[in-house]
Every structure is written in C-alpha cells, then in structure tokens.
Amino acid sequence: MLSIGEFSKICKVSTKTLRYYDEIGLIHPDQIHPENGYRYYSITQLEKMLLIQRLKAYHFSLDEIKEILAWEEDQAEEHLHVRLHRKKREIEEHIQAYVSTLEQIHRDIGRLEQGMPVMSFVDHIQVELVETRPRNVLFIRQKLSADDYAAGYGTYFAKLYERIATETLTLQGTPMTIYHSPEYDPAGNDTEFAIPVAEAVKGTRNFPGGLCARSVLKGAYPELTAVYARLRSWVEEEGYALTGAPYEVYVTDPIKTGDAGDLVTEVYFPVKKK
Template sequence: MSNDLLPIGRFARLCRLSVKQLRHYDDLGLLAPAWVDPSSGYRYYRPEQARDALMIGMLRELDVPLPAVARVLAGQGAAALRDARDRLEADVARRRRALRLLDRVLADGLPETVVSVVEEPARRVRVASEAATPASIAAATGACVARLLAAAEGPPSLVGLFPLDMADEFEVRVALESPSGEDVLPGGPFAQALHTGPYEEIALTVHGVLAWFGDRAHAPAGPVREVYLNDPGSTPPERLETRVLIRLEDVR
C-alpha cells in the first residue's frame, strides 16, 4: 500500500461525502478506490481522486442523475450536462403547470363536469407515437401533431390518445382521421365531457369523467381520447375546446 493513500473516512471528509456515498459510487463504477485491503475490504483513495469525488457531489446536489454524472467523468461533460439541464427545465415547466392547476382548484374548487354517454363510430386514422414521461408529455404530443400535420390532407381532425395510468414512462399517441389511414380507432359507447380552457387543465375534466365512472361503478377502458376542436394557433387558450372521451367497457 502506498503511503499517499487516504483511508475512506478521511477521504470522505475531504470530499464532503459520506462513507456510505463513496461505497455506493464504488458499487456503481463511478469512483473506484485506488486500493482495497484484501483482508479487511477497507477502501483507500488517492488525493488526486478528490477532484472527481467533489464533481460527483456537486452534480448530485444539482439533481444531475447518476448516468449523466458517469458521462461527465468519462469526458462527455458538455453533452451530458445539456441533457440534464433539458430534463430539469422540462420538470420545472411541469411543476409550474401543476402549480397553475392547483391555484385554479384552490380558487374555484374542482369543476362540475357534465358527462353524457355517446356512441362513437369507428374511425380510420393515421397514428404517430412518442415515448414520454409526465414531464415531457406536452413536448411528445406536440412532436406527434407536427408529424401528422406535415402529411395532412385537408383540415385536420386530431385525437390525442393517453393511457389511463401514466407511469414513469409511457407512450403518447395522436391520431389523424384519414380515409386512407392504416389504423382504426374502435367505436362504441363512451362517456364524454367538453373541456373548455388550456390543454394543461384537461386533467381536471378527465378527473371529472373518471369520478362519473366511479359514482356509477362502470369500468373505464383506455386510452383517454382528447378530440381537439380548435386550432391552438388562432384560439386563445381560455377558449380552446376539447372533447374528453373514455370508453365504457361494461356497456354495450
């Protein structure tokens, strides 16, 4: 063992990390000790490793995920940090939308949702899909819409398709009604409500429709359909209208 090696406790204090953190980073392959005592398993570090350890600690304080930290240590710093920044920015935008929604609920309470049962015909469509997370759902939906509009024939009729249960990762789909479409949106009985207002507040209307299902012990079937009735480019957000549809699985 070299005399310039530092035991893990002293190295941890030097780098403002805990011994537990250093062990975890070793297990992940982020920061391996310079030497491990084969008889005791005790870890030792070189002083020059402190720079990497401090970098890891700083990036973790900034909520940079560990895979991105590994890329920084591997010399891919600029690209990894840009990706981490984009994720944080998307998360901040999502939280701001949530705050606006919460402010509305605090001011007005949950909206009264008028729900009716309609029979929807089957529709032939073209479908675009994107992987999404709760933080990126708006961007993923926008990307799907852009692809479909580029190939639209005449005035577009767009339907957003979203899972009933949104996990950490899920698929967003948008359908464009088209006689030449290769996919079919199935018809049948649907619970329907009209949402008026910004797209970011549609969750309130979806909640109202699902509450209607619960009150009547009906079984909902996904995906949630959002039929966009206005052009967001020329309609103020507060006047946008969207049909929210959820299929009644146990009604024929």
C-alpha cells in the same frame, strides 16, 4: 495525496459514501495502503468528485453518472451535452408539474375559505351531447406505461407530423389520443395517437363519428382526471351507455402554449341511449 478524511472534508461527502462509491465502481481511491488499508485520493480526483456531486444535483442516478464517467475522453463532452439537454427538459417538466400543483392548491384553499367543499368544482364541469363526424386519421398505436406518457406524447405526435410533412399530407384537425384499454394499468395501456388527414394512405384508418358526451377542459392536463369522472357520472345519470373508447382532442399545442392554464382539451365519450 489526500487522506479519505481530507478528501471527504473538501468535497463535503461522507467517508461512508466514498467507500460505497468505491464498491460500485464510481470513483476508486488512487492508493490503498497495503498494511493498514488507509485510502488516499489524488488532487486530480477532486475534479472528478466535484463532477459527480454536480451530476447528482442535476438528479442523475448513480448508474447514469457511472455511465457518463465511463465515456471515452474524446466523446465525453458531446455525450454530456446531449444528456444535460435531456435532463434539462425533464426538470422543466417537473417544474411545470409543481407549478400546476401549486395553482391547484391555491384554488382548493380558495374554495375552503368560501365554505365550499374541495371537490365541489367537479359538479360544475359542463357536459354536452354532440354529434361528431367520421374522420380519416394517421395513427400510431402503442402500449405505454404511466412513466412513458409524457415523453410518448411528444415522440409519437412528432413522428406523425414528420410523416405528414414528408408525404405532404393535408391536415384536417388537431391531434387526438384514444385510450383503448378497458382498465388503467401502470405497467402499460393501449394508447393510440392520431392526427386527422385528408388522404387515405398506408397507416391511416377511418375514425367513426357518432353521438358523444363531451366536456372541454381549459387548464393543465392533470385536471383531466376530474373531467373523466364527471363525464362518466353524467353518462350514468342521463341514462346513456358507452359505445367506444374515450378520446381527447388537443385544441391547443402544449409546446406553443406557455401557460398550462391556457391549454384547451376536449374529452369525448362515445355513447348511445340505453
């Protein structure tokens, strides 16, 4: 048996943390001395503690780790395999976000070194008036929180593509997202995922055409906020009024586009002259 101090030293986790893990039911001492309350751990518990530390390093929460440890032994490996793949995707998304942030910082440093304001790029975002045509779209409309967006895009577009394949529908364009909420709410926003198709079947609707202010972003999605700000300013400056929900058209597929800098997104604001 190992004292709590020895167990702590081997696993490089404080005795305070071990006591907390005991309180929340993550890992209990194998024995507690009835007279003095000393805690002892078995040699076999070292491997369990190492697994806990490894899963923590993978950014699993303590609640998630507790759930993993509670799985039946004959199912544990299979479930863990699924959860590790999911966590791997999450970490890859975070890494890509950091890469995009570093690239943005690099550009801002370059502007400052050239004596330009950091936000000067907004004024150089190009805006044009275009007349769009009506489209028939297969759609899913959901209320998504800020945390749901990244996963939601893949989930709902995948469902739409699956139905297109199953029903052999004819693609007429690239995916779109329409933002119906009148204001941003971190708790949930009215979001429509749509893909243009030829056939008018259940689950499709007419997406009207008309006059739009359009801007094209070549770069990572976080930069879309600046595009929206520029478009809204342009609409006001040029004497137009908004007539509908803004929407995005994804010219490139993020799954097939390795470099976020190569992503191409069109942003549309339906407008009319005041």
